[in-house]
Amino acid sequence: MKTIQKRISQGFLGALIAANGVPAALAVEVPTASGIKLDILTQGKFQPTYFSNFDLDSSVEDGATGTSAGAVQVGDEHVRAEVRLGVVATGDNWTGKILLENDFALDANSVDRAFRGERFGLEQAYFTYTFDPAFTLQGGWTFKNLDLASGGLLYGDDHPLFGAMGKTSWGSYDVYWMPITDGLISNIQAPGANPANGELDWDVFASKFDFDLGKGSRISPILTYSDNQQQGAKATYYGVEYIGNIGAVKVRAEALGVTGSFDNGDDISAYAGYAGLEYPVSESFNPFIALRITSGDDDPTDNDVEGWLGITDIGRYSPLIGIDGQFLGWQPNSNQAIASGLFGLALDQAGPGGAGYGGISNAGTGNNPGQIMLSVGSSGNLASISPKLSYQAQVFPMWFQQTGGLETLSTASGSVDSYAGTELDVSVKYQANQYFAPRLVLSSFLPGKGVEDATGADDAAYVAMLELNWNY
Numbered sequence: 001m002k003t004i005q006k007r008i009s010q011g012f013l014g015a016l017i018a019a020n021g022v023p024a025a026l027a028v029e030v031p032t033a034s035g036i037k038l039d040i041l042t043q044g045k046f047q048p049t050y051f052s053n054f055d056l057d058s059s060v061e062d063g064a065t066g067t068s069a070g071a072v073q074v075g076d077e078h079v080r081a082e083v084r085l086g087v088v089a090t091g092d093n094w095t096g097k098i099l100l101e102n103d104f105a106l107d108a109n110s111v112d113r114a115f116r117g118e119r120f121g122l123e124q125a126y127f128t129y130t131f132d133p134a135f136t137l138q139g140g141w142t143f144k145n146l147d148l149a150s151g152g153l154l155y156g157d158d159h160p161l162f163g164a165m166g167k168t169s170w171g172s173y174d175v176y177w178m179p180i181t182d183g184l185i186s187n188i189q190a191p192g193a194n195p196a197n198g199e200l201d202w203d204v205f206a207s208k209f210d211f212d213l214g215k216g217s218r219i220s221p222i223l224t225y226s227d228n229q230q231q232g233a234k235a236t237y238y239g240v241e242y243i244g245n246i247g248a249v250k251v252r253a254e255a256l257g258v259t260g261s262f263d264n265g266d267d268i269s270a271y272a273g274y275a276g277l278e279y280p281v282s283e284s285f286n287p288f289i290a291l292r293i294t295s296g297d298d299d300p301t302d303n304d305v306e307g308w309l310g311i312t313d314i315g316r317y318s319p320l321i322g323i324d325g326q327f328l329g330w331q332p333n334s335n336q337a338i339a340s341g342l343f344g345l346a347l348d349q350a351g352p353g354g355a356g357y358g359g360i361s362n363a364g365t366g367n368n369p370g371q372i373m374l375s376v377g378s379s380g381n382l383a384s385i386s387p388k389l390s391y392q393a394q395v396f397p398m399w400f401q402q403t404g405g406l407e408t409l410s411t412a413s414g415s416v417d418s419y420a421g422t423e424l425d426v427s428v429k430y431q432a433n434q435y436f437a438p439r440l441v442l443s444s445f446l447p448g449k450g451v452e453d454a455t456g457a458d459d460a461a462y463v464a465m466l467e468l469n470w471n472y
Contacts, residue, residue, distance in 0.1 A: 028472070037090040044470040046106075047080040047325075049463070055334040056447045056457035063334055068342065069105045074334070079106040084123070093131070097142070099124035124158055134166040138176065146208050146222055148314055150241050150254040151274025151292055152322065153346065154222065155206065156314025157360070163206075171218065175207040180311075181230060181362065188230065202362060203227045204311055208241075217244030222256070226311060226358060233357035235260030235268050237311075250278040252290075252319060258308070260357065268357060268366065270295045270308040272346075276320045284380040288394075290320045294346050296370025296402030300354060305366035306402070307351070309358035313344025321345065321375045323392060325441035325465045326425045332461065337369075337406055337454040338420060338445070347371050347420075351405040370401030371420065386430070393426040399450075406454040413456065419448035439467040 030038040051074040054065055062075030069080040086099040101123035104110045126142035138161070145156035163176025183193070183200025193199045206224045213219060224237040239256035253275040260268040276290035292315070294308035316322050316329030322345070323329075331349075333339035339349035341360040348364035355366035377394025381387065400406065403416040424446070429439040443463040452458040 035091070039088040039090075041084075041086050041088075042472055043082070043084040045082040045084075046468045047082075047465055048077065048468075049080060049325075049465040050077045051075065051330070052462040053459055054330075054332040054461050056338075056445070056451060056455070056459050056461055057335075058459040065334065066331055066342065067105075069103050072105050080104075081106050081110075083120075085120070086124075094127070094129045096127040097124065098122070132166070134168045136165050138163055138165060144174075144176070144206075145314060146206060146224065147241050147254050147256075148318055149243050150252040150276070150318065151272075151290075152314035152316075152318035152344075153254065153272045153274060153292070153294065153308075153310050154224070154237060154239075154256055154313075155204075155311040156317065156343075157312040159204075171210040171212040173207070173209045176205075178204040178206065180204055183230065190230075199229050201227075201229050202231075203229075213244065215245065218242070219244075222254075224311070226260075228357050228362065230362055231356045231358075232263035233260060233268065235357050248279060250280075252276040252278075262305070262355070262357070266303045266305050266355065268305045270306050270366070272308045272310070278320060282380070284382055284384065285378055286380050287378045288320045288376075290375045292321060292345065292371070292373040292375070294348075294368075294370045294401065296347075296400060296405070297351070297355070297367045298402040298404035300352050300367035300405045300408060305355040305357070307348070307355070307366045307368035307370055307405075308346065309348050309356070309364040309366055309368070310344070310346065311358050312360045313341060313346045313348060315345030316343045318345075320377070321373070321394065321396065323394070323425050323427050323441060323443070325427065325439075325443065325463065325467065327423055327443040327445045327461060327463050330463060332445070335447075335451065335455055335457055336409055336411070337400075337451045337457075338447070345373070347400075352408050367405045369403060369406050372399040372401055373397075377425075388431045389428070390431070391426065391428045395422060395424050397422045398448075403450065403454075406450070409454055411455045413453055416453040417449040420450050421448040422446045435470060435472050437469050437471075439469065441465040441467070 028040045054074045064071045072078040083102045088097040100120040102120050124142045126140040128136050128138045130136040141160040143158045146154045148156045159178045159180045161176040161178045165174040181202040183195035188200045204226050208222050210218050210220045220241040222239050226235045235258050237258045241254040244251050256272045258270050272294045274292050278288040280286045297307040328340050328345045331342035333349050348359045348368050351368045353365045358364050375394050375396035379392040382389040398420040399418045400420050406416045425443045427441045431437045445461045447458050
């Protein structure tokens with residue numbers, strides 16, 4: 001099974017680690033005279049990486065792309081370094097955590113000279129107080145998600161938040177307000193807008209309710225409201241997630257919709273869905289099949305915005321389809337037909353642009369073509385070679401859900417075929433011991449006729465990444 005599946009079920013410390021890739025058991029417990037429990041953890045993750053041909057046109061020199069470590073070259077190598085130091089304190093009815101991080105690409109100016117690597121930043125700070133198991137106050141900023149256990153179509157990220165959560169006889173709940181962006185603090189400049197009046201803010205009110213169905217199954221209604229004044233858009237997301245079992249088959253599914261409007265009168269109406277089945281044949285062979293769908297916009301010139309935009313697509317870290325390091329999750333946005341946001345798998349930055357109401361960094365477009373993605377693959381432990389060796393491999397063909405917007409691109413040759421292309425991914429991990437685990441990821445995207453019709457590009461893109469991960 002993939003490590004991310006185990007992380008989802010961990011407790012408070014696991015929630016801290018879910019975004020870090022560190023097993024919770026590696027935290028070092030420090031006793032204190034006051035009786036407060038301190039857990040300290042460190043992580044050094046280094047990713048020598050090679051990108052090639054993200055624009056899918058080998059006749060054009062590769063440019064740069066944005067990553068969580070800053071802008072890096074394509075058609076060249078770079079090394080991402082993610083160094084973290086964290087502490088979790090636990091007392092009577094309360095918890096608190098601080099996580100420091102330095103996430104940058106390595107060179108002389110980012111390591112031993114004053115530039116990106118000059119200092120650690122405060123990555124997460126999160127505190128809770130439990131009045132009753134059914135009511136816990138929470139505040140700060142930390143990694144949260146609404147649907148990471150299934151398709152990761154709606155939200156997963158770390159932002160400021162304030163709210164409550166709890167466990168009851170019927171299950172659990174999590175409700176919180178996220179002031180994602182304050183236009184005045186972020187110094188956002190927009191003609192005719194006044195940041196001091198909140199006209200450039202983005203606030204999200206999220207809620208999820210997990211109803212326990214027994215035997216490891218649950219059903220989870222989701223209701224979330226986005227007041228995106230930066231984009232002049234108000235949207236309500238609604239849907240349900242299901243995690244369960246049918247015999248030995250693991251089932252993950254979600255169905256989501258969004259409705260809303262822009263200040264200019266344009267209407268928002270879009271949908272997304274995911275379904276995945278996994279069957280553990282043996283320790284080394286766990287085949288799966290998964291389907292991921294997001295609606296697209298067929299006409300960017302009308303008043304209906306129909307391209308799905310999550311708040312932050314987190315598909316790169318979702319079970320089954322998600323592989324940290326795969327092509328689409330790296331934000332390949334230099335080809336306008338398959339442009340996706342960082343950490344996501346949806347084509348939420350593709351198409352002619354405009355009508356944005358969400359996406360990571362609020363950079364998505366509601367005029368995107370949407371997608372239909374079918375993934376077939378397997379994961380498991382290669383004990384016959386070494387009990388420390390595991391893998392995940394998949395192939396997923398992808399189609400545009402709508403092509404009308406792509407046909408308006410200046411590079412389009414006319415009508416655009418629906419076949420977008422196929423991604424191939426393989427990840428191999430060697431768990432040397434509890435403190436060190438190297439991992440190799442190879443990923444390639446083979447563009448289809450639709451990409452060629454829309455942009456004239458038809459050359460394959462490649463990613464090769466070796467991850468060296470130390471945790472203690």
